Amino acid sequence: MIPAKFDYVKPTSVGAAVQALASGGEDAKVIAGGQSLLPLLRLRLSYPDLLVDVGALDELRGVADTGDELLIGAGTTHYQLVHDPLVGQHCGILAEAAATVADPAVRHRGTLGGSLAHGDPAGDLPAVAVALGATMVARGPGGERRIAASDFFLDYLTTSLQPGEILTGVRVPKLGGDWGYRYEKFHRTAQAWAIVGVAALARRSNGHVAEARVGLTNMGSVPVRASAVEAAAAGAEATRDALNAAAASAADGTEPPADLHGAPDYRRHLARVLTGRALAAAAGA
């Protein structure tokens, strides 16, 4: 279907983009790779008056080492995440998860910032950002603002970005060499959304898991941390049995959706099984 009529601007700087967005009010929308927004436009589910295209802004792209963190530009594509040496070295789970996003065509166009700002709980990267404890960097008319990933996702397709703000980058804490990770994604066809996804990080120490972090994809209206699992896994032996036991509480407190791909109970079961696998892989068990 052909999208409804809208105005389109392609600013040449982030500052100009923020201004353009502000002038468009609540019916203006940022577009970068367009891999989530274009389908909505073409299905006529979204009717923005103005699209502000930030896809060509080089200042939004790339990965920088800032010491304890990596600052990843919001316009960095999934493909770039998969192949970036800094990402691979310091937060490999982001590359691993990005490699599972849809298909190659989408990964070449879709961006990290777009995936996060879209706020789809079935998207892979939001749960990873939450598990990593990433910090979103947004710029609006009032200047720059930082938002913790845990405060960023408010509800289905809804983030704490204000109407005039653009997500410019993501600060991701570097993981030390003693951290292992695994993104487990369950879907029926290669390019499909995750029915359930689990991002697990584990810090190993003397055959035990010293610290664990687990983020869940598509187990609620926002990506969630499985804090009960994290608590149970901390100090556990790095064995499959011990970590499977810790994963038993993976679905606690979640409200997974029901749809053609699975009922809530089925998703809870998947969350427990996948969390066990992901933790075991992350801990080298």
Place this chain on the structure above:
Amino acid sequence: MEMEHSFTVPVPKSRAWDVLLDVERVAPCMPGATLDSVDGDEIRGRIKVKVGPINMTYAGTARFIERDKDAGVVTLEASGKETRGAGTASASVRSVLEDRGQETHVKVLTTLNVTGKPAQFGRGVMDEVGGRLLTIFASNLAALLAEQEVAAVDGQAAAAPAAAPAAAGAPIDDLKLPPRATSSLRREGITTVGQLATKTEDELLAIDGIGPASVDEIKSKLTDLGFTPGQPLPAAAVAPTPVAPTPVAPTPATDGAATPAAPAATASVPAASAAAPVAPHPSTAREYVHKAEDEAINLLRVAGMPVLKRAIPVLAGLAAALLIGLRRRAARRRSR
């Protein structure tokens, strides 16, 4: 998809019955709903739904197909069509009132059917959104019914609106606040001056995008209009517009919707409608004029919590479903 909601309100069944059949008061309980006309048993209106980047409007009609006062059963059937797409939504809403002395137990059974792109889009968006929308509707309805009791006790059911400053129902845009402040308030579901006036300074400061300077400006403008910022308005003045900025004058509790065309209710029709296109049945039809007609309700905020999950279409469906449908007058249509 079928859903059931129930709640108990502190008013006798007969009064709850009257309110439940008064579409002018019930319609605004539906998030994003706008009532356009009531002609006999047929109600026209629309519902606007916004979830993240998705926004949809359904327009259609609703009709009472069952009104059994003795049994306490009201059934409303509604159907609507997307105004900018090809989707449709239909619903049957059956409310059952059970007399419990000074209280009334209300059970709302809804069957919803949504077709078209919206139905295909979400991975199971429908159930959740529909359920949430109805939950909001039910809680607004419960609040409306409960407020009837307060108004009646005070003996001011009909006079209450006059006690609130006249601007209570005006959109917050009328205050000419900075655009950022206005949009921040709207995101919190605050769309009318009346709603804003009930907020305390702390509540306002808690809203993203509202700082001390904005609060001072809001307080001073409200005071100029005769409000006492942070104080509740007389119940009846707030009741009819829990979510939509559609001022509707409450009718006396005894004037239920059973007589939808009663002269008393015409007080809610702004004078401007006299110049409106002639309604199909001028003798009984009533037209409504909405100040903020293009104001979408953001369900997420209306509910006071991040709410709507997988939503979209459903909302719309419900929308259409529950009360509304609508016919926009061409002259008022936004040109695009």
